Amino acid sequence: MRILVTGSTQGIGKAIAAAFVKGGHEVIVHCSKDIEKVEKIKKELGAFAAVTADLSDMTQTRGLYNKTGPVDCLILNASVQVKQSWQEITEEALDNQINVNIKSTLVLMQAYYPAMKEKGFGRIVTIGSVNQHRCHPMLSIYSATKCAVMRLVKNIAEEAAPYGVTVNNVSPGAIATPRNADVFNDVKLRAAVEATIPMGRFGTPEECAGIVEFLCGPSGGYITGADICVDGGLGL
Numbered sequence: 027m028r029i030l031v032t033g034s035t036q037g038i039g040k041a042i043a044a045a046f047v048k049g050g051h052e053v054i055v056h057c058s059k060d061i062e063k064v065e066k067i068k069k070e071l072g073a074f075a076a077v078t079a080d081l082s083d084m085t086q087t088r089g090l091y092n093k094t095g096p097v098d099c100l101i102l103n104a105s106v107q108v109k110q111s112w113q114e115i116t117e118e119a120l121d122n123q124i125n126v127n128i129k130s131t132l133v134l135m136q137a138y139y140p141a142m143k144e145k146g147f148g149r150i151v152t153i154g155s156v157n158q159h160r161c162h163p164m165l166s167i168y169s170a171t172k173c174a175v176m177r178l179v180k181n182i183a184e185e186a187a188p189y190g191v192t193v194n195n196v197s198p199g200a201i202a203t204p205r206n207a208d209v210f211n212d213v214k215l216r217a218a219v220e221a222t223i224p225m226g227r228f229g230t231p232e233e234c235a236g237i238v239e240f241l242c243g244p245s246g247g248y249i250t251g252a253d254i255c256v257d258g259g260l261g262l
């Protein structure tokens with residue numbers, strides 16, 4: 027299968043891309059701007075192609091389909107997260123999170139879905155967050171964007187189901203990625219976060235990749251419109 031994983035230069039996206047390459051698939055890796063960085067990841071993983079598109083810019087987002095052509099699986103992993111209390115949220119941070127997390131998700135699904143429908147096969151997986159299910163005082167807008175994507179997933183999943191296209195969301199908990207490096211590498215902060223997780227530890231990017239592979243593979247073919255938490259129980 028040909029698979030596009032957005033935001034695959036590091037963290038969860040990179041682990042998803044690596045798992046699909048290992049499974050023998052043609053993987054297109056992606057990041058926002060730095061073509062050298064994404065080419066390096068392509069080489070490291072043995073991926074099929076490397077592309078850039080800044081998903082905060084809808085012209086570039088629309089242009090991504092022209093760079094990749096149709097894919098069998100669209101993994102919408104890239105996001106931005108700005109930590110601000112709701113009284114301090116700036117318009118810039120609001121727009122950036124809405125653009126990258128919600129708008130680009132819709133625009134990319136609009137661009138890639140018609141060919142999947144025509145082919146009678148497609149897999150779309152969005153990467154959500156445990157924050158869809160719990161409160162975090164610094165992540166109101168980030169959480170709202172992830173909830174909005176989940177509603178998009180459910181609505182589109184129903185319409186796409188008769189055409190062999192499944193649409194699902196995977197919601198990670200606290201995962202050890204560069205995004206969380208400051209917390210993960212600080213012994214006290216890390217212990218404080220781990221104390222809130224029923225399993226008592228951060229998850230790994232690889233533990234998120236497995237369910238994405240499953241949803242795109244034959245065993246996941248009858249699952250659509252689902253929201254699957256990979257969070258060590260954090261959202262309970």
Ligand SMILES: NC(=O)c1ccc[n+]([C@@H]2O[C@H](COP(=O)([O-])OP(=O)(O)OC[C@H]3O[C@@H](n4cnc5c(N)ncnc54)[C@H](OP(=O)(O)O)[C@@H]3O)[C@@H](O)[C@H]2O)c1
Pocket residue numbers: 032033034035036037038039056057058059060079080081082102103104105106107126153154155156197198199200201202203204205206
């Ligand atoms: N890590 C966690 O604990 C956790 C928890 C819950 C949910 N998640 C979700 O899981 C997904 C991956 O998280 P992560 O921690 O692995 O992320 P990460 O380490 O911050 O990596 C983000 C990736 O997205 C790309 N990206 C960011 N802004 C972009 C833009 N404007 N246009 C295009 N690409 C952009 C980055 O590429 P550039 O280098 O070009 O910026 C990078 O490849 C996200 O959707 C996140 O919300 C993560």
